[in-house]
Amino acid sequence: EPEVTQTPSHQVTQMGQEVILRCVPISNHLYFYWYRQILGQKVEFLVSFYNNEISEKSEIFDDQFSVERPDGSNFTLKIRSTKLEDSAMYFCASSEAPGTGFSGELFFGEGSRLTVL
């Protein structure tokens, strides 16, 4: 069964360091997303990406965040200068359609846990 894969599964970094989280979406999906979940809190939308550009982003997705699709398979989230409050589980997701209509199911990866010290 096709799945979304994420690496690394866990990363520990020092405050101020740059982090890149990687995702391989399902191959025939066209819409890609990053969500984050701080421990014990809800899943929060960060950004959506379609046709090689950001289609929507939340207020959380400030200038320290960026996304890229460097090749035909990878989708990355970069955090330029990590802060303690960036510690969270980061989920990548992909979908066939942009979430409208019944084909908008989001398929999530298993997540990358980021710990900022």
Next chain:
Amino acid sequence: RKEVEQDPGPFNVPEGATVAFNCTYSNSASQSFFWYRQDCRKEPKLLMSVYSSGNEDGRFTAQLNRASQYISLLIRDSKLSDSATYLCVVNRRGFKTIFGAGTRLFVKA
């Protein structure tokens, strides 16, 4: 007001019980509605989409009331394996899918 609000829970029920989760959403332009399930420290997974006419999938029934901006999920004959957090999920036109905070369910033998 939060865009998607759910019962805070947790719900503790015995096996075989029927349990209902409620959810309200604030944006009347919302178009698509889903229930996801999240196991502890795992990724969310789609449980079922919610259709305007209501829909059923085995022991699970979802209802949508657009006028009241209300979504529900009913689980009949609860199993131990139903223990999880249930997430109400709403998408309005576009790419932003919003998750509720979730309601934790514990099913006990």
